[in-house]
Amino acid sequence: MQLIGSIFQGRGRDGDFAWMIEQPAYADALFLFNDNEEQFRAFEEDPGSADGCRAGGGNAIIRPYRCTDPPRAAGIPTGWLQRGGYPLLTPSTKRAIDDSLAVVETLLQSGRYRRVFYSAADETGQLGTGIFTVGDDVKTYIVSRLYALVDSN
Numbered sequence: 001m002q003l004i005g006s007i008f009q010g011r012g013r014d015g016d017f018a019w020m021i022e023q024p025a026y027a028d029a030l031f032l033f034n035d036n037e038e039q040f041r042a043f044e045e046d047p048g049s050a051d052g053c054r055a056g057g058g059n060a061i062i063r064p065y066r067c068t069d070p071p072r073a074a075g076i077p078t079g080w081l082q083r084g085g086y087p088l089l090t091p092s093t094k095r096a097i098d099d100s101l102a103v104v105e106t107l108l109q110s111g112r113y114r115r116v117f118y119s120a121a122d123e124t125g126q127l128g129t130g131i132f133t134v135g136d137d138v139k140t141y142i143v144s145r146l147y148a149l150v151d152s153n
Helices: 037-045 058-067 091-109 136-152
Strands: 002-006 029-035 073-077 115-119
Touching: 002 136, 029 037, 029 058, 029 091, 037 058, 037 073, 037 091, 058 073, 073 091, 091 136, 115 136
Parallel strands: 002 115, 029 073, 029 115
Antiparallel strands: none
16 A cells, blocks of 8 residues: 655646546545644534535545445545644544544545655655644654554555
8 A cells, every 4th residue: 555645736737636536547545635624523423424524625526435335535634624834742632533543444444545745845745734833742743553554554
């Protein structure tokens, strides 16, 4: 299994998850989007809920694809709807991230996916965030945990 940091460089091309997820060349891929905690929790409580499956801004435009069978996307919280991005990796933000990574791990264990894409800021592989301002420790934690998950599956 391969983890790929994809850099957004415009619509209708590689890096645009809304475009990529529709392309047959990516049928073996799971796409990870930056979610907000409220909509992640809504999905967690009811996987068919309108709030948990509604398209969002940025790469969360693919949120409806986490509600397909099989899921093509999964969300990882990087902040809250009203308060913005997680400024620091606190115990509560870590818990929300870890809860979402448990969903990702279950999906990876299904054997359906050969590649996992996440939004990268640049060639360094740091998590890309466009809507929320997110603390560096939060971004680093998410990417390091993603590598650990992919390596173990």
